[in-house]
Amino acid sequence: xxxxDPASSSAAAARTLSPRPRSLEGVTIALLDNSKPNASVLxxxxxxxxATRSGARTVRAWxxxxxxxxxxxxxxxxxxxxxxxxxxxxxD
Amino acid sequence: MVLGTxxxxxxxxxxxxxxxxxxxxxVTVPHPIGGIPPSVVAVKAEAxxxxxxxxxxxxxxxxxxxxxxxxxxxxxxxxxxxxxxxxMEQGWGDGLPAIPPTRERVARLLAGSRRGPDEVAxxxxxxxxxxxxxxxxxxxxxxxxxxxxxxxxxAAVEAVADPAFNLQAIQTTTHPCSPLVxxxxxxxxxxxxxxxxxxxGQGTRANAVIGRALRLVLQNVGGAxxxxxxxxxHGHPGKFSYCMAENEANSxxxxxxxxxxxxxxxxxxxxxxxxxxxxxxxxxxxxxxxIVTTVASVMATVGSNNIYLGGEPxxxxxPEHAATAASSGWSKDEFRRHLWERxxxxxxxxxxxxxxxxxxxxxxGFKDRPAGSVxxxxxxxxxxxxxxxxxAGKHSALIxxxxxxxxxxxxxxx
Numbered sequence: 001x002x003x004x005d006p007a008s009s010s011a012a013a014a015r016t017l018s019p020r021p022r023s024l025e026g027v028t029i030a031l032l033d034n035s036k037p038n039a040s041v042l043x044x045x046x047x048x049x050x051a052t053r054s055g056a057r058t059v060r061a062w063x064x065x066x067x068x069x070x071x072x073x074x075x076x077x078x079x080x081x082x083x084x085x086x087x088x089x090x091x092d
Numbered sequence: 093m094v095l096g097t098x099x100x101x102x103x104x105x106x107x108x109x110x111x112x113x114x115x116x117x118x119v120t121v122p123h124p125i126g127g128i129p130p131s132v133v134a135v136k137a138e139a140x141x142x143x144x145x146x147x148x149x150x151x152x153x154x155x156x157x158x159x160x161x162x163x164x165x166x167x168x169x170x171x172x173x174x175x176x177x178x179x180m181e182q183g184w185g186d187g188l189p190a191i192p193p194t195r196e197r198v199a200r201l202l203a204g205s206r207r208g209p210d211e212v213a214x215x216x217x218x219x220x221x222x223x224x225x226x227x228x229x230x231x232x233x234x235x236x237x238x239x240x241x242x243x244x245x246x247a248a249v250e251a252v253a254d255p256a257f258n259l260q261a262i263q264t265t266t267h268p269c270s271p272l273v274x275x276x277x278x279x280x281x282x283x284x285x286x287x288x289x290x291x292x293g294q295g296t297r298a299n300a301v302i303g304r305a306l307r308l309v310l311q312n313v314g315g316a317x318x319x320x321x322x323x324x325x326h327g328h329p330g331k332f333s334y335c336m337a338e339n340e341a342n343s344x345x346x347x348x349x350x351x352x353x354x355x356x357x358x359x360x361x362x363x364x365x366x367x368x369x370x371x372x373x374x375x376x377x378x379x380x381x382x383i384v385t386t387v388a389s390v391m392a393t394v395g396s397n398n399i400y401l402g403g404e405p406x407x408x409x410x411p412e413h414a415a416t417a418a419s420s421g422w423s424k425d426e427f428r429r430h431l432w433e434r435x436x437x438x439x440x441x442x443x444x445x446x447x448x449x450x451x452x453x454x455x456x457g458f459k460d461r462p463a464g465s466v467x468x469x470x471x472x473x474x475x476x477x478x479x480x481x482x483x484a485g486k487h488s489a490l491i492x493x494x495x496x497x498x499x500x501x502x503x504x505x506x
Contacts, residue, residue, distance in 0.1 A: 001167070001168050001169065001170040001175075001192060001194065002165045002166065002167055002168065002194065002195065003165070003166055003168045003192050003193045003194055003195075003230070004164060004165060004166075004193045004194070004195060004198045004226055004227070004229070004230040004233075005163065005164055005165065005166045005227070005230065006184050006193060006227060006230040006231045006234060006308065006312040006313070007184065007221060007227070007312045007313060007315075008221050008222045008223065008224055008226075008227035008312075008313050009221070009222050010109075010110070010157075010219050010220050010221055010222070010315075011215050011220040011221075011222055012109055012110045012111070012112050012157060012219070012220045013112045014112045014114075014156070014157045015111070015112035015113055017113060017115060017116060017152065019151070020148060020149055020150055020151050020152075021148070021149055022149060023149055024145070024148060024149060035452075035453075036125070036126055037125075037126040037127065037449060038125045038126050038127075038128065038130060038133045039125065039126075041125070041130045041133040041134065041137075042095060042121065042125050042133050042136065042137050043095065045133070045134045045137035045138070046095065046137045046140065046141055046144055049137065049138060049141040050141055050144060050145055050148075053141065053145060054145055054149075066401075066453060066496060068258060068260075068261035068265060068401075068494075068496040069258070069261075069496060070260070085093075085148045086093075087093060087094075087095055087144065087148075088093075088094055088095070089094070089095050089096065090094055090095075090096040090100050090103060090104040090107065090118075091096045091097035091099065091100035091104075091123065091124070091125065092097065092099075092100070092123070092124050092125065092126045092266060
């Protein structure tokens with residue numbers, strides 16, 4: 001028996017990741033907080049330790065309007081312009 | 093790159109696929125990070141720094157997007173019993189038996205539609221699944237729907253895809269919510285969509301299959317599989333099916349569709365990102381003020397999403413409570429205004445941790461408020477939704493919502 005696929009196709013389109021830097025020396029690290037409790041604690045602690053160990057220049061944090069609302073395109077553009085690498089969070 | 097807890101890996105991966113970046117690195121810490129002391133979070137952070145550094149400075153493995161759904165037909169077991177097990181293995185079932193969506197059955201469901209099978213009614217998150225008419229019909233067949241149910245299901249699918257509904261959050265949140273479909277207008281009578289006794293229970297085919305079809309579309313096309321992308325801590329029984337009609341004939345007030353600008357000849361669906369119903373028992377009240385006292389007390393609770401996120405808590409008044417609420421001439425708006433005024437919790441009743449959290453989310457309501465302040469269950473009285481439904485008896489139902497979502501109404505057309 002054949003059935004009609006109940007999942008249908010996905011409109012997701014493949015995108016290319018930008019090349020990774022060889023080291024974080026001198027780069028700016030962006031943190032994007034998903035605004036769940038303690039996300040900033042996790043991100044900031046990882047960011048601070050990364051900066052110490054890798055010689056990154058600085059760590060800057062951005063936020064979202066709420067945990068159930070996506071980051072605005074303006075914030076994403078700002079991060080892309082300001083930082084070489086970015087860490088974000090997903091979870092509770 | 094993404095940091096997450098191990099419990100949330102399937103959702104993070106699904107999100108990366110939808111963004112077209114399946115190879116983006118994800119580093120995890122043991123769940124949870126919320127509700128534990130910051131010092132414990134810091135220890136979790138320290139344990140992953142080396143992995144984060146490696147992920148940020150080395151090229152990820154090549155990882156192509158899966159081409160699932162490339163073919164519209166899938167081979168399935170012909171035996172009906174084997175089919176049930178197979179459907180669950182594919183992740184396409186809801187646990188109840190389903191009718192195989194053969195090409196013939198799907199074609200029969202679509203025969204009365206003016207729209208073509210390949211037309212995309214909506215693109216559904218988190219998977220960015222294309223809800224074609226054919227795919228919606230396939231899930232509707234599985235749910236047991238008949239051709240006449242399809243226009244209601246289609247309108248509901250289009251409604252949940254409206255940005256105001258915030259489907260991404262409704263599909264993936266830990267909160268127990270699911271779209272409640274409220275049907276207004278002549279189509280409810282024509283199709284036998286029930287708005288009387290046991291309205292939110294079992295026993296009516298139209299309610300059962302319309303709500304179930306929408307759920308299967310959301311799970312299969314939208315890609316919100318329970319325990320994977322659907323992160324609900326408990327969920328609720330309405331996630332099998334959640335559909336009702338307003339009891340317009342037994343309401344003292346205008347129906348929801350009229351409030352929102354539709355005529356009595358037009359049929360509509362309204363979707364709300366809803367919790368399960370909670371009973372409001374009041375066998376004694378004989379005045380509108382007394383009904384408000386009881387309903388408000390059920391609404392005003394510290395653990396409500398609506399109290400800090402806003403949104404539109406829904407009150408489903410039983411016809412007898414509605415008659416009492418209208419007995420001294422109050423309009424529905426007057427009832428809603430009184431209800432909002434009374435549905436308030438003193439800030440002193442909240443735990444300090446929650447006041448601190450809510451102050452960052454809704455500062456006007458929770459930050460540096462004077463002693464004696466209260467939090468209302470909705471930001472504005474107009475945000476309290478009231479419909480009349482159900483049968484005889486002195487009960488009403490409170491249906492809180494996810495909060496960061498707005499109800500969406502659509503006219504049922506084809």
